[in-house]
Amino acid sequence: MxxxxxxxxxxxxxxxxxxxxxxxxxxxxxxxxxxxxxxxxxxxxxxxxxxxxxxxxxxxxxxMEKPYKREIQYFESWNADRSREQIRAAQLRDMAIKTKLDVTREKALADRKAAFKRVDDKLTSMGL
Structure with missing residues (x-):
């Protein structure tokens, strides 16, 4: 045992x-x-x-700070008998919103690149 x-x-x-x-x-x-x-x-x-x-x-x-923004996307209900002009108008409206968002993102990216460029220029002037 x-x-x-x-x-x-x-x-x-x-x-x-x-x-x-x-x-x-x-x-x-x-x-x-x-x-x-x-x-x-x-x-x-x-x-x-x-x-x-x-x-x-x-x-x-x-x-990288992201502003808090509530983004709720609902599905749109379309009539089956929409005309091509209505479809085109909705697409143009959505494209304008998307273009505005793209411009904002590109501006933020350009600002960030400019900040890195300033730091790089300072380091280059110091010989690093």
Whole structure:
């Protein structure tokens, strides 16, 4: 007969976290940094700052505000005996709405391209 005591669900991993102490971690980091040369610490912090700026730049750039607009599209009911003039008038009206939306989208795209162009020109003037 095997008689052993049942183990806790996360028995082994919880002992690891019980040994973890933030104070010991800070002391360990302080001792590690004390053994390093000053230029190594400078490059460490420089690399942390540059990496953070790069990630922050991607986060800021990826956010594009979209205005909230309720868009409910219902199906239109048409008479079976519509004339071609009525059909053409409805198409022209829909085409005018679509053209207005396309112009708005193109303007937003052109503004975004212009902003990127300004940044590129600044970086080029700095030699990057």
């Amino acid at each position: 095997a008689s052993h005591r049942p183990r806790a669900y996360l028995g082994g991993t919880m002992q690891y976290f019980a040994r973890f102490s933030p104070f010991r971690a800070v002391n360990d980091l302080r001792r590690y940094l004390a053994q390093r040369h000053p230029y190594e610490i400078g490059f460490l912090f420089l690399s942390i700052v540059l990496t953070s700026l790069l990630i922050l730049g991607f986060l800021v750039d990826s956010r």
